[in-house]
Amino acid sequence: MNSRERILAAIGQNKPEYQPLPEVATFQSDYPDLVAKFSEILRFIGGTPVLVADYEEAEKYIRQTYSDLPRIVSKVPALQQLATTEWDVIDPHQLETVDLAIIQGVFGVAENSAIWVPEERGGHRVLPFICQHLVMILNASDIVPNMHDAYERLNVGESGFGVFIAGPSKTADIEQSLVIGAHGARSLSVVLLQNS
Amino acid sequence: MMNHSEAAEKFTEDVDRTTWHDKTLWFVREKRDKAVFQIPEWEALREAASRIKHNALSNLDEYLLEFEQNAVKNGVKVHWAADGHEHNEIVLQILKETGATQMVKSKSMLTEECHLNEFLLEKGVDVVDTDLGERVVQLANEPPSHIVMPCIHWKKEEIGELFHEHLGTEKGASDPKYLAEAARQHLREKFMTRRAALTGVNFAVAETGGFVVCTNEGNADMGAHLADVHIASMGIEKIIPKARHLGVFLRLLARSATGQPVTTxxxxxxxxxxxQTMHIIIVDNGRTTQLGRPDFRNSLKCIRCGACMNTCPVYRRSGGHSYHNAVAGPIGSILAPNLDMRKNADLPFASTLCGSCSNVCPVKIDIHDQLYKWRQVLTAEGYVDSAKKQGMKLMASVLSNPKLYRFSGKAGRTMMRFAPFSVSNPLNPWYKQREMPEPPKESFREWYVNREKK
Incomplete structure (x- = not known):
């Protein structure tokens, strides 16, 4: 018997009597204003929510805020004009020098301000992590209350890789002091489009 | 090897450090509370999680097969390891096939349990831990002292000194921001150059064959998305049946661990x-044995949040290393005896049985009941030292005999009054770090009987 068979046989012998799944495993969250809740949580975890009307305003905000960053990639078709360099490199290591990445999220979650980003939205899986700063574009109408709603909406195996991103990368490993900017993006702005 | 109480005694010699350690962890516990109080359905959520895990354990072989089948369909290579050694051999074999002699690793308590780093080092493979806290303990040649915050026992000045020595940071630097930045630069170079990456697994979904990894730093992703080979190591108990169950567990995990609404x-x-090639190694290493112990199988529900450690009055004041096991604290103390009863017989006694661990556990493991039950098992199997055993026997005979009990109480009070040195001396462990109380003039029973007469 190989290890696989041995492990499976041991489980078969030792597992407890069958227990059904719980009938109740999803819960509702009643936030009166999803955008407000999402923004409140995002601020709490070190991100910056920016409410704009449309792509035009989004572009203006990004130009103003990140004027000092030379290498910008944009994976958002409507904001292609902001790009100064290509995201479509052959080897993802070439993205090492990207200062700012602009990526469109699919939807956000109000209770924890996480945004779902499947690999298709980043082009390369590593892009939202390797860039120094990250801007995510999100339709304000695409915010669900909680994680149960999120998985309800999601077909999680559809993409080879997908990630919920909530805030900038961070660590508190040194004496529980919060430091923003660990190995992933040093900052995160979420630009919420109201008219879309 | 020192047992828990010896190691704890050494840890508490430094009173200020003990207090600091205690407060730091309590701070995390308080953050957890704040996060939890914002979720009105928290208790129902814990119940759901516990029952999903119960279902998973009761159907574990079927779910593992379903997971394997779907993972293979997804183009992932699945391996099975009966123990730590086989796991390590599989990792080495994959690295050989890849031609990689260097690897980056993100946090995986399983690889700590299997002593992967030591094994690979011996075989000439260079492993770099990329979680900041894990990198600190790796540079210091220590195991992590906490499953979520590996270097929680280190002060920033000491990390500054360590980084000065290994990463060339300024001498005397202790600003966490500066030190974290130095680690970012140092590890970015590793991410850019390593062809193999190993990560742990927080949840493996039977329904889809996928797995979820949760980090705040982004190190698992930096490693995995840049490497040619991604190895993910998981214990058999990481399985959850459906993708929608992730909603339950992701709501619980980070709130319980650090008080964050979710990991970054x-x-x-x-x-x-x-x-890229992707491998999953499914590891048993004693878990199927634990599954066969009805009193202890619930410990396999653990999602490794660390909440039981942060709340434990013994952990907070004895430090993670005093548990001499990859997983420390209350949960470690119910997992470790399964791996080696002789070596870990002291751990279930490293508890006051106050029950705080069970109260904060997001999957409702009856941790303190299991600690109590392990004590019975270990004593019955002869793993408890004879002094403790004899003491317990003596105490049992006194407590079960009212006359003897009354006499002993009276004798004790008289002794303390007329010969205080008989208890206030270093031979009495209760005298360590504390003053003995004034002996009461009468027992409760005497007071109760006399009260009528007055």
Whole structure:
């Protein structure tokens, strides 16, 4: 018997009597204003929510805020004009020098301000992590209350890789002091489009 | 090897440090409370999680097969390891096939349990831990002292000194921001150059064959998405049946661990990226044995949040290393005896049985009941030292005999009054770090009987 068979046989012998799944495993969250809740949580975890009307305003905000960053990639078709360099490199290591990445999220979650980003939205899986700063574009109408709603909406195996991103990368490993900017993006702005 | 109480005694010699350690962890516990109080359905959520895990354990073989089948369909190579050694051999074999002699690793308590780093080092493979806290303890040649905050026992000045020595940071620097930045630069170079990456697994979904890795730093993703080979190591108990169950567990995990609403990154891996190979190693290492112990199998529900450690009055004041096991604290103390009863017989006694661990556990493991039950098992199996055993026997005979009990109480009070040195001396362990109380003039019983007469 190989290890696989041995492990499976041991489980078969030792597992407890069958227990059904719980009938109740999803819960509702009643936030009166999803955008407000999402923004409140995002601020709490070190991100910056920016409410704009449309792509035009989004572009203006990004130009103003990140004027000092030379290498910008944009994976958002409507904001292609902001790009100064290509995201479509052959080897993802070439993205090492990207200062700012602009990526469109699919939807956000109000209770924890996480945004779902499947690999298709980043082009390369590593892009939202390797860039120094990250801007995510999100339709304000695409915010669900909680994680149960999120998985309800999601077909999680559809993409080879997908990630919920909530805030900038961070660590508190040194004496529980919060430091923003660990190995992933040093900052995160979420630009919420109201008219879309 | 020192047992828990010896190691704890050494730890508490430094009173200020003990207090600091205690407060730091209590601070995390308080953050957890704040996060939890914002979720009105918290208790129902814990109940649901516990029952999902119960279902998973009761159907574990079927779910593992379903997981394997779906993972293989997704283009992932699945391996099975009966123990730590086989796991390590599989990792080495994959590295050999890849031609990699260097690897980056993100946090995986399983690889700590298997002593992977030591094994690979011996075989000439260079492993770099990329979680900041894990990098600190790795540079210091220590195991992590906490499953979520590996270097929680280190002060920033000491980390500054360590980084000065190994990373060339300024001498005397202790600003966490500066030190974290130095680690970012140092590890970025590793991410850019390593062809193999190993990550742990927080949840493996039977329904889809995918797995989820949760980090705040982004190190697992930096490693996995840049490497040619991604190895993910998981214990058999990481299985959850359905993708929608992730909603339950991701709501519980970070809130319980650090008080965050969710970790910064919850990464869902299903298929290797183009040109990459992805491996999953499913490890038993004693878990199937634990599954066969009805009193202790619930410990396999653990999602490794660390909440039981942060709340434990013994852990907070004895430090993670006093548990001499990859997983410390209350949960470690119910997992470790399963791996080696003789070596870990002291751990279930490293508890006051106050029950705080069970109260904060997001999957409702009856941790303190299991600690109590392990004591019975270990004593019956002869793993408890004879002094403790004899003491317990003596105490049992006194407590079961009212006359003897009354006499002993009276004798004790008289002794303390007329010969205080008989208890206030270093031979009495209760005298360590504390003053003995004034002996009461009468017992409760005497007071109760006399009260009528007055």
């Amino acid at each position: 990154y919850s990464s869902h891996f299903h298929r290797p990226r183009k040109g």
